[in-house]
Amino acid sequence: DAGVIQSPRHEVTEMGQEVTLRCKPISGHDYLFWYRQTMMRGLELLIYFNNNVPIDDSGMPEDRFSAKMPNASFSTLKIQPSEPRDSAVYFCASSSQGALLYEQYFGPGTRLTVT
Amino acid sequence: DQQVKQNSPSLSVQEGRISILNCDYTNSMFDYFLWYKKYPAEGPTFLISISSIKDKNEDGRFTVFLNKSAKHLSLHIVPSQPGDSAVYFCAASTYGGATNKLIFGTGTLLAVQP
Numbered sequence: 722d723a724g725v726i727q728s729p730r731h732e733v734t735e736m737g738q739e740v741t742l743r744c745k746p747i748s749g750h751d752y753l754f755w756y757r758q759t760m761m762r763g764l765e766l767l768i769y770f771n772n773n774v775p776i777d778d779s780g781m782p783e784d785r786f787s788a789k790m791p792n793a794s795f796s797t798l799k800i801q802p803s804e805p806r807d808s809a810v811y812f813c814a815s816s817s818q819g820a821l822l823y824e825q826y827f828g829p830g831t832r833l834t835v836t
Numbered sequence: 837d838q839q840v841k842q843n844s845p846s847l848s849v850q851e852g853r854i855s856i857l858n859c860d861y862t863n864s865m866f867d868y869f870l871w872y873k874k875y876p877a878e879g880p881t882f883l884i885s886i887s888s889i890k891d892k893n894e895d896g897r898f899t900v901f902l903n904k905s906a907k908h909l910s911l912h913i914v915p916s917q918p919g920d921s922a923v924y925f926c927a928a929s930t931y932g933g934a935t936n937k938l939i940f941g942t943g944t945l946l947a948v949q950p
Contacts, residue, residue, distance in 0.1 A: 827879025
């Protein structure tokens with residue numbers, strides 16, 4: 722299995738631009754999570770999906786952030802417009818209710834830099 | 837409001853000695869805890885977990901201890917090896933909930949010196 726795939730691995734953009742991060746979860750997993758890692762707050766859960774349906778988006782910082790999961794094999798996290806404080810590493814993770822309880826499989830992350 | 841806290845941002849240990857990483861939580865509803873390990877430029881990977889019905893879980897060189905009354909858990913690595921150098925995240929969740937949502941701490945960077 723290829724694991725969780727994220728693209729791009731690095732993204733540098735200017736303030737005000739739209740940014741789209743992509744994730745392909747592990748086949749058969751029915752949960753998908755988006756996290757943001759910063760020094761100050763560690764790993765923050767932004768939003769998660771179950772069977773392609775958003776369950777909890779309480780961690781999404783503001784309306785500039787949106788996430789979609791059009792099918793079981795693809796999800797996007799969009800920031801529009803981007804700001805310098807959005808600079809962080811964004812991780813996607815997936816898991817299965819049938820797997821080791823609460824073990825989530827993370828992708829390699831996307832390092833976002835907003836100048 | 838940080839429900840899971842790792843108050844030591846970094847820890848340095850000599851190879852062969854014990855590494856002890858600490859984690860505190862505030863939510864008494866948490867009853868399942870995990871440790872994840874993260875190398876640079878990679879995503880976190882699951883290391884070890886413990887349910888609140890236990891106070892200790894061991895897996896090879898790694899042992900997690902849980903003190904529910906103190907709302908504290910720790911990860912012991914014995915003996916420490918240079919390959920253990922990584923960021924360690926503590927995470928917590930509520931077992932039996934409708935989700936497997938995890939709340940992570942800020943992480944502790946462990947450096948094992950040869």
